[in-house]
Amino acid sequence: MERxxxxxxxxxxxxxxxxQIAGRxxxxxxxxxxxxxxxxxxxxxxxxxEEAGLKALGxxxxxxxxxLREYYFQNGRSPLNRQIKEGTGISLMEMEALFPNGIKYGAxxxxxxxxxxxxx
Amino acid sequence: MASLRKIIxxxxxxxxxxxxxxxxxxxxxxxxNLGVSPGRGSYxxxxxxEERVMDIRREVCQFFGGSDPERVIFSYNATDALNTLIxxxxxxxxxxxxxxxxxxxxxxxxxxFSHQGIIRLDLIPFGAEGFVDPVAVAEAxxxxxxxxxxxxxxxxxxxxxxxxxxxxxxRERGVPFVLDVTQxxxxxxxxxxxxxxxxxxxxxxxxxxxxxxxxxLVLSPGLDVEATRFGGTGRDSLSLDHTRVYPxxxxxxxxxVAGIFGLSAGLRYISRRGLxxxxxxxxxxxxxxxxxxxxxxxxxxxxxILRDPSVAIMLCNVDGMDPEDLxxxxxxxxxxxxxxxxxxxxxxxxxxxxxxxxxxxxxxxPFNTDEDIDKVLEAMNTISRSK
Numbered sequence: 001m002e003r004x005x006x007x008x009x010x011x012x013x014x015x016x017x018x019x020q021i022a023g024r025x026x027x028x029x030x031x032x033x034x035x036x037x038x039x040x041x042x043x044x045x046x047x048x049x050e051e052a053g054l055k056a057l058g059x060x061x062x063x064x065x066x067x068l069r070e071y072y073f074q075n076g077r078s079p080l081n082r083q084i085k086e087g088t089g090i091s092l093m094e095m096e097a098l099f100p101n102g103i104k105y106g107a108x109x110x111x112x113x114x115x116x117x118x119x120x
Numbered sequence: 121m122a123s124l125r126k127i128i129x130x131x132x133x134x135x136x137x138x139x140x141x142x143x144x145x146x147x148x149x150x151x152x153n154l155g156v157s158p159g160r161g162s163y164x165x166x167x168x169x170e171e172r173v174m175d176i177r178r179e180v181c182q183f184f185g186g187s188d189p190e191r192v193i194f195s196y197n198a199t200d201a202l203n204t205l206i207x208x209x210x211x212x213x214x215x216x217x218x219x220x221x222x223x224x225x226x227x228x229x230x231x232x233f234s235h236q237g238i239i240r241l242d243l244i245p246f247g248a249e250g251f252v253d254p255v256a257v258a259e260a261x262x263x264x265x266x267x268x269x270x271x272x273x274x275x276x277x278x279x280x281x282x283x284x285x286x287x288x289x290x291r292e293r294g295v296p297f298v299l300d301v302t303q304x305x306x307x308x309x310x311x312x313x314x315x316x317x318x319x320x321x322x323x324x325x326x327x328x329x330x331x332x333x334x335x336x337l338v339l340s341p342g343l344d345v346e347a348t349r350f351g352g353t354g355r356d357s358l359s360l361d362h363t364r365v366y367p368x369x370x371x372x373x374x375x376x377v378a379g380i381f382g383l384s385a386g387l388r389y390i391s392r393r394g395l396x397x398x399x400x401x402x403x404x405x406x407x408x409x410x411x412x413x414x415x416x417x418x419x420x421x422x423x424x425i426l427r428d429p430s431v432a433i434m435l436c437n438v439d440g441m442d443p444e445d446l447x448x449x450x451x452x453x454x455x456x457x458x459x460x461x462x463x464x465x466x467x468x469x470x471x472x473x474x475x476x477x478x479x480x481x482x483x484x485x486p487f488n489t490d491e492d493i494d495k496v497l498e499a500m501n502t503i504s505r506s507k
Contacts, residue, residue: 081452082125092445092452093506102445 011035014115022047032105033115037072040112048110053100060098061110064088068111078113127451128492130458132485133275133303133433135325135332140389143329147382154381157374160354169377176384177367183387184301184320184338185311191339193370194380198302198323199225201337204370205298205319206230206269208345212238214266217295219244219252220467221274221281226300227467230269239266245471249423250279250430258289267318269298272310276468276481277423278406278433280308287316296343302326306390307399307431318343324379327398327485329386334379337370345370398486399431405484405493406432412497418504422472422479432484435463437474438500440507446480454499458482 015030022043027035034040045065049057057065067087071079085092092103099106108116129137150172159170177189186192195201206229216230220243234241242260246252257268268290273280283299290297296318301310306327312320319339324330339345350362351372363369390398410426413419413436422435438446447460462469462478469475482496
């Protein structure tokens with residue numbers, strides 16, 4: 001009950017927007033992050049990448065997106081900074097450069113993971 | 121264990137890390153021997169614990185330039201202390217003067233009362249280098265102003281405010297002056313009564329080097345703060361009215377004894393190393409960092425010019441990079457822990473033009489070294505060149 005109220009408060013704060021992406025209905029928060037990582041598909045990632053100005057997702061992009069997703073589903077949370085670097089073999093600086101919107105708004109968003117909502 | 125990794129820790133404005141081992145050891149040792157409810161029982165140990173806590177009230181009082189140790193009130197942190205003060209000083213239909221430099225621990229309680237129509241809020245702007253003009257404070261004070269509340273040093277820009285001049289103005293106008301010393305306690309000497317300050321709110325876990333969960337207030341003799349929380353105090357239990365006697369008036373419930381012992385150990389550590397030595401060392405490192413950052417192309421530093429007096433805090437951004445990404449890169453690629461975002465001071469960022477994404481804050485502490493600063497500058501150089 002309490003958790004439901006929490007989730008609903010979080011949804012209210014972060015907003016909700018339903019869009020049709022690659023033929024599927026996806027619910028995003030106000031910052032464009034997936035509310036439900038299960039709604040992600042490779043087609044959705046490609047469509048969102050194109051929207052962000054990335055014509056095609058290369059091998060490095062896919063390696064990062066797959067690692068982020070696999071880690072999330074195995075551990076129930078996103079990987080730490082050093083775990084991303086260790087797990088992908090790609091530095092965070094390179095990763096930032098690979099995605100037009102950087103790490104958080106590029107890679108993490110395209111991987112379909114929920115908003116990390118760090119305290120800002 | 122992640123904490124065993126060697127990192128360069130530059131988030132000391134959030135909390136100092138690591139804490140001196142001797143502080144932790146002393147805290148555990150005293151708590152192991154005196155960890156009972158102080159002054160609430162007539163057995164010896166309770167009396168001894170109360171005596172020790174009273175000694176620490178004296179230490180804290182002296183450290184901040186107060187005169188009455190019974191007016192040292194322990195709280196859980198600065199936010200808790202500030203809420204106690206703000207809620208206890210608010211008068212309906214009055215005005216409160218504060219500034220746009222404040223942390224949300226001041227802004228949010230004031231905004232709440234303002235939004236409820238209970239007070240009118242006058243927020244003073246700050247200049248390019250992060251200082252509030254005392255003349256603006258004087259102009260903002262009206263006959264119905266119930267108190268002035270300001271930060272001693274911005275948690276984003278590090279600028280130390282001209283509190284002696286503001287204190288003199290408040291004293292002359294007969295308006296209580298509340299000072300939030302969260303970022304300066306343990307970094308700068310603080311002279312509560314000499315400066316005309318009516319109350320200070322502090323936290324124990326930042327530059328005072330104590331544990332989290334302990335903070336407090338020191339009140340000048342002339343200031344009365346109404347209790348807004350009530351409960352057991354260990355005295356006059358027959359009465360259903362909460363005591364009006366300090367410190368219990370503002371300290372309902374059992375106090376954080378372990379935290380208080382840790383705070384005391386932190387104060388002694390500072391005294392051994394010397395407050396002036398700690399501060400001047402941090403400021404020297406900050407100047408070195410500021411000079412280095414401002415010379416890197418593509419890096420914006422706030423404040424652009426580091427003016428004295430300041431504590432070792434500054435904000436920066438790399439052109440074309442999200443601050444959270446910059447912080448992730450510093451952490452993941454270079455082992456540098458620095459805080460990205462708005463730092464709970466949204467109006468500062470609004471006025472700097474860094475809202476809504478904020479910036480990356482470097483805040484130095486007593487354990488940072490020249491080598492740390494060199495590594496940060498090297499990292500920032502590499503990162504800025506990647507853009």
